[in-house]
Every structure is written in C-alpha cells, then in structure tokens.
Amino acid sequence: MALMARPKEQAARRQELVAAAGRVIVQRGVRGLRVKDVAAQAGISAGLVSYYYPDLGDLLVDVHEHSVDRFYWSRMRLVEGVPDAPGRLRALAAGGLPSGPDDELCLTLYELHLHAARDRTHAALMTSLFDREVSLYAMVLQQGAAAGELHLAAPALDVATNAVALEDAYGLHVVARNSRVDAGRARSLLLSYLAQATGVDLGDEDPRATPVGARDAQG
Template sequence: MSLMARPKEQAARRQELVAAAGRAIVERGVRGLRVKDVAAQAGISAGLVSYYYPDLGDLLVDVHEHSVDRFYWSRMRQVEGVPDSPGRLRALAGGGLPSGPDDELCLMLYELHLHAARDRTHAALMTSLFDREVSLYVMVLQQGEAAGELVLAAPALDVATNAVALEDAYGLHIVARNTRVDPRRARVLLLSYLAQATGADLGSGDELASSARTTPRDAQG
C-alpha cells in the first residue's frame, strides 16, 4: 500500500510547491526568485524543494502551465450557461482583465510571460494561452453571428485577436498600478470596442462592472 501511495504523495507535494512558487513569484518576481523563497512559502526546507525540483526552471514551467490552465478554465466557466451572445461577450470582457493591481493569478502570468522573451518553453505557454482565449472569443462570436445576435464588422478571428490583445494591454497597466487605467475603465473601453465590432448592445459601464467575476481567480485551485 505504501508503494502505491507514494506517487500520489509526490504529486501532492509537487502541487504544493507549484502553489508556493506562485506566491513567491507574486512577492519577489521571477528574476529574484530563489529556492529558499519557495521553501519559505511552502514551510519546508530548501533541500526538500530541490529534491522534487533539482532545476528551479522546471518548477517555473509547472507554475506557468498551472496558471495558464487556471486562467483559461476560469474564463470558460464564466460563459457557461449564459443564454445569449451579448451576455457571453459581457462575461468574457469582465473575466479577461485583472480584478485590480493585486490580482495574484494575473500578476503571476505577467511575470512568467515576460520570462518568455528569453525562454522558448515559456513563450510557447504564453502563445498557448493567447490562442485558447482567442478561440473562446471566436466561438462566442461565430455562435452569435449564426444566431443573428451579432453582426461582425470584421472576421471573427480578427475581432477575437484584438479583444485579447486589448485585455493583455489594459491588464498590464492595471497590475502596474497605472492610475489612468483602472479595471472599470478598462472594461468600459473593451466593451466599447466589442460593441462596435459586433453591432450588439453590450450595456453601460456600470452594467459591465457588475458583471465582473465574483470569485477572485487567485482564490481558486
């Protein structure tokens, strides 16, 4: 029995270290990250961290993969059950931006995405998230067009790509504490673009602000 349980225990320990490394990245950034920082967050010795992750780079890859999955599936859950295409677009616009400058998951992703400039594995993960988010928008846009709820001013792929790029750009300003771009302002501007690109009535800025996620992503597993 103990031999059968060991792989599960190792997997659980790795998950704990991924979570601890994520917290350490939020606190210190990727460049300043050390094994002892992860150990402190996990409440274990640095030697035990190195036992599971002899190469800190491998741990960073696992953190990035986990963060990408969390972010994407949180967005997918937000559109599930929404009955109409304008409503799904509002949900997407409300869920693709940081909730504020202290949004831990978004902070992790921006830190790790910046790491992509020097590492092809991280670049591939960044590209994967972008492609998955674009595909989610494309799905909503094409469904809305087929249902006669949306009239697209450009191909669905172009509208979706612009929407995700705007989210990423505004999100960077939000986490960087640019006082000219707060979450509500960014959502209003993103919604304005989507309304023009789809011909849909997507509601007022106040309505959009109220449609933002109710459960912060940094609190999800």
C-alpha cells in the same frame, strides 16, 4: 529525509510547491525566484524543494502551465452557463481582466509572459494561452453571428484577437496601478471595442457584480 513518498503524495507536494512559487514570483519576480524563498513560503526545507524540483526552471514551467490552465478554465466556466451571445461576451470580458492591482494570478501570468521573450518554453505557454483565449472569443462571436445576435464589423478571428490583446495590455496597466486605466476603465474600453465590433450594446455595469471573483474562489 523522509522521502520516497507515494506518487499521490508527490503530486500533492508538487502542487504545494507550485502554489508557493507563484506567491514568491508575485513578490520577487521570475528572476528573483530562489529555492530558499520557495521553501520558506511552503514551510518546508530547501532540500525538499530541491528533491522535488532539482532544476528551478522546471518549477517555473509548472507554475506557468498551472497559471495558464487556471486562467483559461475559469474563463471557460464563466461562459458556459450563459444562454445569449452578448451575455457570453460580457462574461468573457469580465474574466479577461485583472480584478485589480493585486490580482495574483494575473501578476504571475504577466511575469511569466515577459519571461517568454527570452525562453522558448515560456513563449510556447504564453502563445498557447493566447490561442485558446482567442478561440474562445472567436467561438462565441461566430455562434452569435450565426444566430443573428451579433453583427461583426470584421472577421471573427480578428475581433477575437484584438479583444484578447486589449485585455493583455490593459491588464498590465491595472496591475501597474496606472491611475488612468484602472480595472473599471479597462473594462469599459474593452466593452466599447466589443460593442463597436459586434453592433451590440454590451452595457457597462459594475465589474464586481459579474463573476470575476469566481476565478479567485477556485484553487
């Protein structure tokens, strides 16, 4: 094998494997992840997969870490450019739900989150994403309240925690194709909760008009 690649190439190869493993997880689930599927998906030999990841568990952790970061930073970016608190809340709500039942990033995250019930490392990653999302919401809520734009019906941290919990729960129904809770209904229920908790009408325009797709555009 033409191994001993330079560090930069090694990092690039690991990234390819993380992306390939993510796709395999969407198809086969966390427990169905096998070296040969990752190899096939990445178009390299099983031996090379095992060279970069002698332990498949480490690959799983890297996939989870990568998915968590990608999801979080895309939400962060959606909020950054928006000047007013209601607009920031709308942007947050748009980025917190799957775009539809085939949203691969969300599917991967749900698979890995459930794995958290059985594994401490994955539990820590799930918690870290939850905490960061809650903080993001709490920050937007506190700033909005301080500026007099929002009137909170409960402590910002409670509203923020409930908002992220609603996203997680509805997201699961969206990817499970529950006909009663599709992406549109999930969005409208989340916005209705946020409106109720902030005293501000957050509207309910077509989710496709808001930058959910921005998440898919970046790697």
